[in-house]
Amino acid sequence: MIWRRRHILSLADWEEEEYNILLQTASSFSEVLLRHTKKVPALQGLVVTNMFFEPSTRTRSSFELASKRLSADILNFSPGTSSLVKGETILDTAKTYLAMGTNIMVIRHKQAGVPKIIANEMDRLQSGVSILNAGDGMHEHPSQGLLDLFTICSELDSSYPRLELLQGKKIVIVGDILHSRVARSNIWSLTKAGANVHLVGPPTLLPKWFTDIKNTDSKGQLFIHWNLEDALKQADFIMTLRLQKERMTEALLPSSREYHKYYGITHNHLNICQPNVKILHPGPVNRGIEISSKLIDDLSISLVQKQITNGIAVRMALLFLLGTFSE
Amino acid sequence: MIWRRRHILSLADWEEEEYNILLQTASSFSEVLLRHTKKVPALQGLVVTNMFFEPSTRTRSSFELASKRLSADILNFSPGTSSLVKGETILDTAKTYLAMGTNIMVIRHKQAGVPKIIANEMDRLQSGVSILNAGDGMHEHPSQGLLDLFTICSELDSSYPRLELLQGKKIVIVGDILHSRVARSNIWSLTKAGANVHLVGPPTLLPKWFTDIKNTDSKGQLFIHWNLEDALKQADFIMTLRLQKERMTEALLPSSREYHKYYGITHNHLNICQPNVKILHPGPVNRGIEISSKLIDDLSISLVQKQITNGIAVRMALLFLLGTFSE
Amino acid sequence: MIWRRRHILSLADWEEEEYNILLQTASSFSEVLLRHTKKVPALQGLVVTNMFFEPSTRTRSSFELASKRLSADILNFSPGTSSLVKGETILDTAKTYLAMGTNIMVIRHKQAGVPKIIANEMDRLQSGVSILNAGDGMHEHPSQGLLDLFTICSELDSSYPRLELLQGKKIVIVGDILHSRVARSNIWSLTKAGANVHLVGPPTLLPKWFTDIKNTDSKGQLFIHWNLEDALKQADFIMTLRLQKERMTEALLPSSREYHKYYGITHNHLNICQPNVKILHPGPVNRGIEISSKLIDDLSISLVQKQITNGIAVRMALLFLLGTFSE
Structure with a gap:
């Protein structure tokens, strides 16, 4: 090679x-x-x-x-x-x-x-x-996409991280998909690897045409959800995105409190995921908005430091x- | 050790x-x-x-x-x-x-x-x-306190700087003691070394409770003065502090000119000190306020560059x- | 040596x-x-x-x-x-x-x-x-003057750049001579080397007393022009200077467009110069003002990257x- x-x-x-x-x-x-x-x-x-x-x-x-x-x-x-x-x-x-x-x-x-x-x-x-x-x-943001990929693959086999490990895994990306360069890079790599990628976020930040982003030769599927619980079922990995404060002033979102209520990840969400579910975040984190403070600090689940x-x-x-x- | x-x-x-x-x-x-x-x-x-x-x-x-x-x-x-x-x-x-x-x-x-x-x-x-x-x-500001300590000890014995050299020495700290993190670090180290530390400054910048700062097991004594001449008698080392301009607007001081008149160090003050008295300043210096421009540049007395x-x-x-x- | x-x-x-x-x-x-x-x-x-x-x-x-x-x-x-x-x-x-x-x-x-x-x-x-x-x-700006000198000498003999190569060469410096520290450094080195230096620019930016700048022991001559074509005849090297936008607000110049019309260098000017004429600019370049965009990118003539x-x-x-x- x-x-x-x-x-x-x-x-x-x-x-x-x-x-x-x-x-x-x-x-x-x-x-x-x-x-x-x-x-x-x-x-x-x-x-x-x-x-x-x-x-x-x-x-x-x-x-x-x-x-x-x-x-x-x-x-x-x-x-x-x-x-x-x-x-x-x-x-x-x-x-x-x-x-x-x-x-x-x-x-x-x-x-x-x-x-x-x-x-x-x-x-x-x-x-x-x-x-x-x-x-x-x-x-x-390709280097971020690649470090996310490396982190997930290393989690599945730390001694020999490789693309095929992602085959059939369910990965959920939560948040402001529309404005996220991180999400775009991740979609390319994860679907190529054969993972099924589920995008979830408020309709204003996740337009329907996002399904078109996938490569035709990708093995993995791309799905869109507007309801968090629907997306998280049986998830192997949850990738939370940073919420830009500007989105509120642009009237794309009512408030960060309401955002957290509908799309913020907490320990309560984990019981519908796979038992070994792990969470990623590209940082810097808005504690209590995208993700609860307690969950980001739970090193048995959060991969943020490893990223x-x-x-x-x-x-x-x-x-x-x-x-x-x-x- | x-x-x-x-x-x-x-x-x-x-x-x-x-x-x-x-x-x-x-x-x-x-x-x-x-x-x-x-x-x-x-x-x-x-x-x-x-x-x-x-x-x-x-x-x-x-x-x-x-x-x-x-x-x-x-x-x-x-x-x-x-x-x-x-x-x-x-x-x-x-x-x-x-x-x-x-x-x-x-x-x-x-x-x-x-x-x-x-x-x-x-x-x-x-x-x-x-x-x-x-x-x-x-x-x-411990690293500043330690470099001041090292500078003083090296002055007393350059080949073997050690704490006991300070035993019984008189060290005067002049200026805005209240707001100075440098003074606080110096008080701990100098009194521990057995030096007698004399603080002097305007009452608004040197409250009486400052004597409480000393460790109970320190060998050196801590004294407070509001009159510069009283403090400087027989001094071995004078440590001048930087005057923050903000203190004037906070009404803690009338003017930098008046401050210099009562607390600024000049060659005139040195005759009441020990013959080999040396002067330190943590920098940056306000020339003509804490210390006269002539004295800061007198390398036989000023240790500023050595610090x-x-x-x-x-x-x-x-x-x-x-x-x-x-x- | x-x-x-x-x-x-x-x-x-x-x-x-x-x-x-x-x-x-x-x-x-x-x-x-x-x-x-x-x-x-x-x-x-x-x-x-x-x-x-x-x-x-x-x-x-x-x-x-x-x-x-x-x-x-x-x-x-x-x-x-x-x-x-x-x-x-x-x-x-x-x-x-x-x-x-x-x-x-x-x-x-x-x-x-x-x-x-x-x-x-x-x-x-x-x-x-x-x-x-x-x-x-x-x-x-002596290091700029020296890199310009080195660039010109290397152009004349890349294996052995030396001062005598400039003897009798015609070098034209165009632009805001008055405010240029680069021009001043260049005038000293180029006339010393025996080059004839022709300064050209609008009268407001090129006062007559500039001829006084030359060293009395310099071999090269210094000339002043207010007309670009007069200056460029038979030129071996053209050094364009950066135009500071502030000059317009100071009313020393009518507009950058008019400046370009009278003093901006384009391919059209080159036929009155020496066949191998080269152009220098200290950067950053205002494209279309001091020099045309096409000329700055013409690597057979522009030495900007080499500088x-x-x-x-x-x-x-x-x-x-x-x-x-x-x-």
């Missing part, structure tokens, strides 16, 4: 083999992180530039630590104090960092498609640079595969 | 032996910093996360350089661009950095007690993480002791 | 020999940057502190990467969250970073002369610290020469 993908922009067209390479590479790095010396010289001399046009501490820190563990040099572009203020285009900013010697650009932008546009330009210039989408608008830890290993794997890849 | 403390939250309960271990470790690192190669691999693979909820360049830079000298990896959490804005609790932020693999958290917060709350949670989770208080509200240099060695010592400690 | 300069504040008094040492050192580092392992241990243990009182991502990133390539430790001073807010003087801030162990300070400030003032103080204290001016007001790449090598050379220099 050889890695052949230069950019990580979306999970929509990933093949089974690619998922498995990624899962196994992340699994190796997971073990490196348990060693006393957690650093490997794999990307020594390479430059990873974090271009977060949308502010973020959590994801940026995760990529930064992953890069350091691989011995890469890191540049941080911060739009607040930057040439953008001076009227430079995003493509010119990217070309500036290319000219400085950047090998991998990790890009977050509030507008969907920006990482793709930069990737196209880098390819046109035959630069050899890799683009890693760290979240673009409502489009995708963050796995995030380092998965991002190391992505950076490693991109950094050592050559056509 | 073995180090047995996981968190550095306060100096209130430090034992003599602990001070001496710290002073000697800092002394060794002081010598490392004079070598051509100033880096030691002591903390390679460990992650130090700076969580400065209150902005600071000086202290953060000092911890950052100390961490780099020890070959640790550093993450910087900046609340401005962070999940805090998105409503995450401080404990959840700390747990996020724990899950990423943080070994030591350096925490500054405007509210007293925050480092302690995080330390309790880390212990409850049996995480093994160490918390280092880098200043919490009006409570304590900053020693700050790197003392913080290296703290990070080293926490990073290599295991129960 | 031995390097004897402690500070890089201005190019006004540079000797030919110094330029040639710099060009050759930068040329060596250019080759290092093409190797797989791009890191050299030259400045291991040294501390480079970036003090950008004026915000900048591009130049700071360039210095940061150059420092990392040389294995130096880096501290970043950011005025926004700093002691400056608390009323500390700039000299005290500099002395704080000196006391922490800084070896080289890279300083940008909106006021001309600040790097010089700090350099004087560092010398007075016999600190051994080097100051590198990264742009001070309308005064100078950025060379910036890393030139800054490595400067840091290396300052860091290994001792009287």
Whole structure:
């Protein structure tokens, strides 16, 4: 199995083999992180530039630590104090960092498609640079999707996480599906793996056309629910999404209290799920809204801390595969 | 002598032996910093996360350089661009950095007690993480207290700085004692060492109950003065505190000019002190308010630059002791 | 040839020999940057502190990467969250970073002369610290001037860039000469090299007294034009300057559209220049104002990307020469 993908922009067209390479590479790095010396010289001399046009501490820190563990040099572009203020285009900013010697650009932008546009330009210039989408608008957040996938697969077989483990599993994604780039990335990977994905949320945040998102060659099915209990029956995994406070002001939701009443997950919901049901959340958590405070802290059920830890290993794997890849 | 403390939250309960271990470790690192190669691999693979909820360049830079000298990896959490804005609790932020693999958290917060709350949670989770208080509200600033202690002891015996050197010395702390976390940390360490500590400042900034702060088992005495000349007689060391401009608007002080007239230190005050009297200031200095510009620049008397240099060695010592400690 | 300069504040008094040492050192580092392992241990243990009182991502990133390539430790001073807010003087801030162990300070400030003032103080204290001016007001930006020089010389002989290559060449600098620190640094180096420098711009942005700027011992001549076509005839190199939007509000210019009509460079201008004419721009570019979008992207003529790449090598050379220099 050889890695052949230069950019990580979306999970929509990933093949089974690619998922498995990624899962196994992340699994190796997971073990490196348990060693006393957690650093490997794999990307020594390479430059990873974090271009977060949308502010973020959590994801940026995760990529930064992953890069350091691989011995890469890191540049941080911060739009607040930057040439953008001076009227430079995003493509010119990217070309500036290319000219400085950047090998991998990790890009977050509030507008969907920006990482793709930069990737196209880098390819046109035959630069050899890799683009890693760290979240673009409502489009995708592939590294989050992959760390969720790795967390679920590791839960099913920690020594050998692989795609086939998800075959026939029931995974429920709860919340603001419409605005969630995390949900989109998850739908691609989970249905590809053969899991049955059940989406549930208020009708304003979960339009009917969402069923169209599935790949025609995916083994898993995609279902839509507006009632939480209907969705949760026999669930193996529940993925809760973060509720953006803005949705209330946009009149898409009456109040966070009412949201919690109808779609917030608590211990009470678990008896209709599979006995070993586990819960994920991409963070940061609004305690008492998407999920009860008690449930998020129940480490026998909540995988939230594991997701963050796995995030380092998965991002190391992505950076490693991109950094050592050559056509 | 073995180090047995996981968190550095306060100096209130430090034992003599602990001070001496710290002073000697800092002394060794002081010598490392004079070598051509100033880096030691002591903390390679460990992650130090700076969580400065209150902005600071000086202290953060000092911890950052100390961490780099020890070959640790550093993450910087900046609340401005962070999940805090998105409503995450401080404990959840700390747990996020724990899950990423943080070994030591350096925490500054405007509210007293925050480092302690995080330390309790880390212990409850049996995480093994160490918390280092880098200043919490009006409570304590132990690393500043320790670098002041190291600076004074080194002045008395540079080759072997130790606590007993302070026995019977007179140390005067001048200024806004009430609001100073630096003064609180200094009072604990200096009285423990057997020095006699004289506090002096305007009555609004130095209430009478301050004498209660002393440990009952401390060898040194604590005195309160409202008149500067009374306090300075025969002083061995004068510690000036920074005057916060806010105190004027709070009507605790009439004006910075009047403050300087009654409590600002100049060369004129030195003739009533011991012949070798030295002056400290935690910085940043308001020239012409707490201390005259001429005196702060008189390197035969002012230890301000040495305090900053020693700050790197003392913080290296703290990070080293926490990073290599295991129960 | 031995390097004897402690500070890089201005190019006004540079000797030919110094330029040639710099060009050759930068040329060596250019080759290092093409190797797989791009890191050299030259400045291991040294501390480079970036003090950008004026915000900048591009130049700071360039210095940061150059420092990392040389294995130096880096501290970043950011005025926004700093002691400056608390009323500390700039000299005290500099002395704080000196006391922490800084070896080289890279300083940008909106006021001309600040790097010089700090350099004087560092010398007075016999600190051994080097100051590198990264742009001070309308005064100078020597590292930009040197990377422009290196880019032009490398274009003329990539294997052996040296000053004499510029003898008799015609170099046109177009735009807001009055406010440009880049232009000032370029005028010193290019006339010293024996190039004939033609300045062109609107009269409000190019006063007649500019001809006085030339050194009396410079071999090259300095000319002033207010008409673009007059200036461009037989040009070997065209250096376009960035137009600050503020100039319009200051009524020094009617509009950016009119500016482009009279002083913007397009492919149409090239037929009156030398056949191999090349174009430089210090970035960030206002596309369609100083230069047409099509021309900036024409890699057979535009050297913009090469300037950025060379910036890393030139800054490595400067840091290396300052860091290994001792009287």
